[in-house]
Amino acid sequence: MKYGIIGAGAMGVRYGVMLQENAGVDVDFIDTWEPNVEKIREQGGVSVARDHANRRIVPVNIYYPEEYKGHPDVWIVFKKQMQLAEELERDNKAGIFHDDQYVFSAMNGMGHFEKIANYFPKANIICGTAMIATRMDGPADVDFMGAEGDEVMHMARYNNEKPDEKTQAIFDDFTKAKLGPVFADEWMGMCMSKVVFNAVTNTLCTMFEMQMGQFIEYPGVRKMSRQLFDEAYDACERAGIYLIATRQEQVDSVITVSQDYKYHYPSMYQDFSKGRPTEVDYINGYIAKIGREHDYVCRTHEFVVQEVHMAEMMRKYHQPQTNVADQQNDSKKAGVRV
Template structure:
């Protein structure tokens, strides 16, 4: 099958390059960030490293929506939540969406599938989550974090129906790409399980400008995680959403994932450090919204949403610290 990537950012490049390289499928990239598109064209592709090593140029095809005339079988969408509606409107106006196409997305946060459903039939939408860390250090410059084969992702149909032949074929391509897909039965339970995880690691690391390994040095991390997880699980259960991991499994995963990616700044901090709005409203804010809709106040989640927005405001008074991961690698002689 042929794939089109909407959003040539950290995760868009990760999925597109791995599909192209490992699964041997045709991939086109659609992006609207001019420095990114023009850098790809200038250097003949995207610059890719893995764990800060073996950087090389991977040739890719990249287009602005208005100049694209291809017809992928599947769109893969990775945009920031606050940019998605405008992006989809522009892509639709460019005439690149077609009734026979399927669409997959594993974006952070919640709210994107409702937007995607305005342009695609619900039974053509495949929801996803990805426990995959990637850095984008500049236009057309990415670093895939973690050894190849450690990628973990889940997928489920937006209708919660069993996988049809097209969905199975997409999963087969993801498997060949070494993205390690796992099917889930319920898309909401699957996606909210990831949102709840991000509501701890992404948000707290951003508030304190910490790498994940620095975060778990603090002896109170388990207690902090448990407090946020308990609120999130209580809100979800009141809404009839039953998450895949247990509460204890979520707490344990904070430690194990942070150990694996100890030099990694989560994606929310990558936005924060570059002066961009964060997705906290679509993560902790979404959990709080579910709670209030079901007569439950997630006081901690509402508080940390305010704290992140306050930290965003404070960027006008001081610059966030640089990503010092590279220096740490050189000092300790370990991979990122």
């Protein structure tokens, strides 16, 4: 099948390049960030490394929406939550969406599938999550983090039906691409499992400008994580949402994942450090929203949402730390997308 990637950022490039190189399928990239598009065209592709080593130029096809004339079988969407509605509307006006196309997304946070459903039939939407760390240091400059074969992702249909023929074909291509796909029975519990994980690691590391390894040095991490997880699980259970990991498994994963990526910062901090709005409203804020809708107040999540927004405001007075890990060791850079 042919794939189109909407958003040639860290994760969009990761999926597109691995599909192109490992699965041998045709891939086109659609992007609206002009510096990125022009840099890719200037250097003849995307500059890609894995764990800071073996950097090379990978030739890719990249287009602005208005100039694209292709017809992929599947769109893969990786945009920031705050940018998605505008991006989809621009793509739609450009006439690049068609009724026979499927769409997959494994973006951080929640709320994107409802936006995607404005343009695609529910049966054609595949929801995903990805425990795949990737960093983007600048236009057309991406680093795949972690050893090849460590990639893990989950996927489920938006209508919660069993995989149809096309969904199975996408799964098979992801397998060939070495993206480590696993089917889940239903999408909401699958996606919320990732959201509540990010609501701990991404949010707390951003608030205190910490690398993930520094975060788990604090002896109270398990207790803090448990408090946030308990609120999230209580809210989800009241809403009839059941996560694919237990509370204890989530607490344990905070430690193991942070150990694996101990020298790096989560994606929320990368947005924060570069002066961009964070996705906290789509992560902790989404958990709090579910709670309020079901007569349960997630007081800790509501509080940390305000703390992150306060930290964003304080950038007027204090510049966030940048490239701290680079100063410590060039091979231990910041900026992992988890």
